[in-house]
Amino acid sequence: MNKKLEPNDVVVDCTPDVDLRICHIQQHSRSLQILVHPKLLFFAILTITVVIGFIMPTVAFTGCYDDKLKVILQKLFTIFCKVLDNVVAQLPDDVVIDILLRLPADRVADCRRVCRRWRSLTSSDYFIKLHLDRSAPLIFVQATDLTDSRGTGKLAFYILYQASNRRNKIKKLRLRPEIKMSQGDTEVVDSCHGLLLFRDAFARWRYYVFNPLTQELLVLDGPNEGASCAFFYDPSANELKILYLCIGFQFFIYSLGGRSWRKIKSPPSGSPPQYDTPLAICNGALHWITSCGRAAEEDIPPCTSGITIFGMDTEDFSTLPHPGDECNSRVNHRNMRLLVVDEHLSFCNVYRGYTVIDIWLLEDYASWAWVRKWCLRPILDGPRPLESECYSFSRRLEVVHFQNGELWLDCGERGLVLYHLDQNTFKKLGRPPTSYQHRCIPYTKSLVPLHRAALPQD
Template sequence: MEDYVLPESLILDVLSRLPVKTIVRCKCVCKKWRDLVSDTYFVDLHLSRSRPCLMFHQYKNPHPILVFVEVEHEVDYDRLTLGHVKSLDLGLIAFRSLNQIFEVGSINGLICLRHEGYAIYIFNPVVVEEYMILPELTFLDFFSRVSYGFGVSMGGEYKVIRIIGRRIPEEQFMASVEIEVYTLGTDQWRSLGPTPYHIDYRGLLVSGVFVNSHVYWFDYIQIYDFDLDTETFELIPPPAGLGDNHEAKQMLGVLKGSLSLFSGSSLGFNVWVMKESSWHKAIAIRETIDPIFRSQGWKPLCLIDGLNGTSILILCVKEDRENVVGYCLNTNKILDLNIPGNYWMVISTYRPSFIKTPKLWIRES
């Protein structure tokens, strides 16, 4: 009886549908499987099917831990089952300052982090032995603000955007705002000069949101759009009526591949989605809002696509203790995540991949 050998195309198809943690184990089965997983075709195929993940910090002595959990399935829309992918000790990849690590963003499996000394680190946590450190920013005074964005242009160039603003004491708007761009592989920051708009300093307190070769910032008044291909800065008006509720908690995010804006208060929730350069209200919840949102003891953290076509808000709530939970915006139900947290916790979305850092960028740990 002849030995039956599975076609290579079938092996690749099956492997690409597995969770990342399982694929990493499969690489250890034999040299052939290791080579298959490293092949460019498999890397692209897996990325197209990669499941959404959540990425968050756990601060433990002696180093902070970056944790990745994968959305596995939704059980009766009452619980979001998360599978642990990886816990990464940031002290193992040569971070020089470990007390304050901030997430800038992620794209195609590459993660961009910065620390309080303004150094920028880029790496793939699945292939953590390769990472890049960008040139640091010189010291800024107390009234300066810096915000970053990370994304990839339509031409395939990965770029980090840095917005540097100097705030006028006791004023909301910046006296001057400069834009700098770092294209990975060039080893230098390029100055694009001042922005054409005044920016509220609150818009520089969080990192930009990447969507389809654009990075967006929101200062609760206007939305600022940076085009990674043309390297131009434009102003986008927010949805009509957004500012009517001054108690609303607002946040930019990405749902189903489109720029989205969440606004919520004790009066209800709204989610707008950008389609063909126009805002469309996708979700509106009023009388049926969960009682947990009647108080001010909650904070939106990020938006993520569910596995059943749902849209999920990840948030921190204050009850007897602080917890991170999910809220299905389609069914109006709280989803148990079993993630301990605190009100200052930052959670972002991440799509794991096996993309390797191009040789031009590599600094080995």
């Protein structure tokens, strides 16, 4: 709908290239276009700084340098900075917020350097929560170099995503030198609100909470040796929490806001939820596939208790049956995954040599009524040109995430594949270097600070 612009109207137009153009209609029907792009602002400031830094030593070398010229150059630079401040200051807060909400989190972090006002706006709890709610998940990959001559298994971190031109991208994350995580001894466990949870592979009571965007790191030690069962946001308490299982079947909860551990009641059954694996959060509760243990002699849990549930409000455990056939092997049980599909709890079962995927949806949570929605045979029914890319299904296939009608599949050394359920098509997303063993989890870039580890209430 085309609307005639009146004096003092403000129009915001964000192009696909993320150029932020603000057209402000002033009095007397005069229009002023201002291009407010962080890179241009940085380039302009950098240019002036370099010019001033180049002129001063040159003039001093020729013997013409004096205090008056230095004062003049400093005044020119001050005037230039004030002009930029005035340009930014003309924009109302709500317009600036609406513009910055359209940028990815790393671009917002760059925009914080433009001026104190933008830094203040983007650091508020309101902005951080709104930006997080609008951000789409990416794929975070931790890769371990198996050819490392030192035998330590050097770590590398990647993000897989689709660019604005729909092309697949893989970006390596570089950590600052002061981020101290034991190289080769750290395993990624889960992510929540843009924070990643790592576990020390040797000191099994030690965990790291890390924000790759802000480079903030929190090191925490569990009450005893054990494993993390969940990293989640509790909206009732407005806190990020970690559910932890200690030796002796004791459960604790760690609050990132309070920086403290407290013991809770253990599940009634002897089978714990799967630990150090992502979980599904739905209907105010955490959901896992019940663990069948690490040792080969341990029994498979009965299918009537195949899903473990933890209520965030009550902090009580319960178990309910998983849908489909009864488990006939430990491998089949461990290949089960729980996801959230269109706000419904979803059960994914990979079986028959990694060639068949059954996907069930929980249509009625109160009555625990499941419906089998899809039965996928990716290799047999998939497009023939992509069969070779997905051939490693016969070796490994792990369901990672579901988004926009696409199932994210980790195909081992073949990388990650997006499988569109309705169109029955594959799309290869990418992979880290072939010499790396990797693990993938969904991850959302965010500006959530570790020193607060909480979001505002709605």
